[in-house]
Amino acid sequence: MASEGTVLRDYLRLAPVIPVVTITDARISIDLAHALVRAGLPVIEVTLRTSAALDAISAIAKAVPEAVVAAGTVLAKSQIRETIDAGAKFIVTPGTPPKLAQALSEATVPVMPGCTTVSEAMALADMGFSHLKFFPAAVSGGVAWLKSVHGPLPNLLFCPTGGIDRASAASYLSLPNVACVGGTWITPADAMRSGDLAEIERLARDAASLRGQT
Numbered sequence: 356m357a358s359e360g361t362v363l364r365d366y367l368r369l370a371p372v373i374p375v376v377t378i379t380d381a382r383i384s385i386d387l388a389h390a391l392v393r394a395g396l397p398v399i400e401v402t403l404r405t406s407a408a409l410d411a412i413s414a415i416a417k418a419v420p421e422a423v424v425a426a427g428t429v430l431a432k433s434q435i436r437e438t439i440d441a442g443a444k445f446i447v448t449p450g451t452p453p454k455l456a457q458a459l460s461e462a463t464v465p466v467m468p469g470c471t472t473v474s475e476a477m478a479l480a481d482m483g484f485s486h487l488k489f490f491p492a493a494v495s496g497g498v499a500w501l502k503s504v505h506g507p508l509p510n511l512l513f514c515p516t517g518g519i520d521r522a523s524a525a526s527y528l529s530l531p532n533v534a535c536v537g538g539t540w541i542t543p544a545d546a547m548r549s550g551d552l553a554e555i556e557r558l559a560r561d562a563a564s565l566r567g568q569t
């Protein structure tokens with residue numbers, strides 16, 4: 356688990372923002388990943404919310420080696436193997452009930468489990484997880500929550516996600532216990548639907564520029 360933490364830390368250092376992407380047609384995934392990589396956001400979380408998700412992960416993993424594709428919305432133990440087989444470089448969950456946490460602790464790729472409370476964060480830290488998704492961040496205390504937990508839990512790093520946008524991202528990124536933030540604002544549903552990759556690349560470039568402000 357310790358070496359997995361190092362690998363995950365290196366992934367999360369690649370960019371200030373992880374685009375959280377829901378893909379309904381896997382055919383867009385390679386061009387989308389190229390656009391995000393070009394813009395400076397190589398770490399991409401593909402949510403397992405659609406039937407195209409595993410194909411999209413697989414396509415990105417094979418065709419865009421500069422990208423680090425993660426599987427998001429992993430809710431069940433059975434999805435761990437599926438996503439690793441598809442080529443996911445790491446796994447992200449929105450929340451992490453104990454049985455899922457146990458299965459994730461045995462995964463062969465790094466995992467960023469989701470949590471919302473101090474007790475959940477402590478339980479995950481106790482299992483060896485060092486980088487946690489704080490979800491849903493904005494409605495669960497946001498920046499103030501992260502500031503408060505840094506004192507008692509100084510060794511944990513978070514990727515707050517949920518309700519974060521371009522305007523609020525910088526205040527999260529300025530915190531010492533925030534590795535990066537996640538969000539969907541880079542890949543809005545209408546741009547995804549119409550395949551407007553130029554707009555997505557513009558939003559991604561703008562998000563990547565947040566690095567300099569922290």
Ligand SMILES: O=C(O)C(=O)C[C@H](O)[C@H](O)COP(=O)(O)O
Binds near residue numbers: 427428490517539
């Ligand atoms: O489905 C999951 O597992 C998730 O990870 C949830 C997403 O991270 C949020 O839905 C982010 O959405 P926004 O609030 O629009 O940025």
